[in-house]
Amino acid sequence: MGTVGEMLRHWRHRRRLSQLDLAIAADVSARHVSLVETGKSRPSAEMVLRLAEQLDVPLRDRNRLLLAAGFAPRYTERPLDGGALSAARDAVGRVLRAHEPYPALVFDRRWNILMTNRAVDRFFADVAPDLLRPPVNLVRLGLDPRGLAGLVVNLADVRAMFRSRIRRQLATFPDAELTALYEELLAPGSDTDAGHSIEPESDVVIPMVIRIDGRELRLFSTITTFGTPMDITLDEIAIESYYPADAESAAYFKSLG
Numbered sequence: 001m002g003t004v005g006e007m008l009r010h011w012r013h014r015r016r017l018s019q020l021d022l023a024i025a026a027d028v029s030a031r032h033v034s035l036v037e038t039g040k041s042r043p044s045a046e047m048v049l050r051l052a053e054q055l056d057v058p059l060r061d062r063n064r065l066l067l068a069a070g071f072a073p074r075y076t077e078r079p080l081d082g083g084a085l086s087a088a089r090d091a092v093g094r095v096l097r098a099h100e101p102y103p104a105l106v107f108d109r110r111w112n113i114l115m116t117n118r119a120v121d122r123f124f125a126d127v128a129p130d131l132l133r134p135p136v137n138l139v140r141l142g143l144d145p146r147g148l149a150g151l152v153v154n155l156a157d158v159r160a161m162f163r164s165r166i167r168r169q170l171a172t173f174p175d176a177e178l179t180a181l182y183e184e185l186l187a188p189g190s191d192t193d194a195g196h197s198i199e200p201e202s203d204v205v206i207p208m209v210i211r212i213d214g215r216e217l218r219l220f221s222t223i224t225t226f227g228t229p230m231d232i233t234l235d236e237i238a239i240e241s242y243y244p245a246d247a248e249s250a251a252y253f254k255s256l257g
Helices: 004-014 019-026 030-038 045-054 059-068 083-099 118-124 138-143 155-172 176-185 247-255
Strands: 104-107 113-116 208-212 215-224 238-244
Touching (some): 004 030, 004 045, 019 030, 030 045, 083 104, 118 208, 138 176, 155 176
Antiparallel strands (some): 104 238, 208 215
8 A cells, every 4th residue: 555655645646746736735835745755754634634635636545545644534435325325315316307308327436327317217228138237337338239339329439438538537536447447348459449539528529329219319418526525435426417419309308208
């Protein structure tokens, strides 16, 4: 795991900040940052968390920093379907329902689907049953011909969007299991779209085009996350909401009620 100083230096390099940049952001001296990183000064728990906040360290890794510094973890990780997070789960459920008749779903940091609204059911109707056994992974589901890939007209564009988003995610929040998923399904040369060169800068530039019920639907998506969460589960989930990109697509969803 390394010392807390080594871990903080790793995160600072990952964020491409100098010691002076971090010191100014955290309102401490650059000398103090240097002493912490080299192990010549033992930081308090509050100092560890102050530096971690300025480095945008995920809550899961803030616990690891605290442990490395000799302190107890501060952040719990409770299941979304448990009683402790019932209020948050209910709030997410209201967001999903309010987005109907358009599709919306919730996934975790490894793209495992946790919740969906009723509009998603139509797209899952013909998916192979083994792909819908929990945990249902959105990336695997979206790229498997037995999943949603058979419905996606511009699959190469969608694959490129997955690739771009997960690259950015891994650059910010490294994760071994997500890296393995990326290498299996999205690494260059791992798929039939190896010659595809589109790297979209944002998820609304290129819509996803789905062929269903004899018509083509054009959709774009937005991502919603919890602000200032204090639980690891809430820190790591996202709500992806899909919107029609044209009037014809909007009319299709409205016709479904």
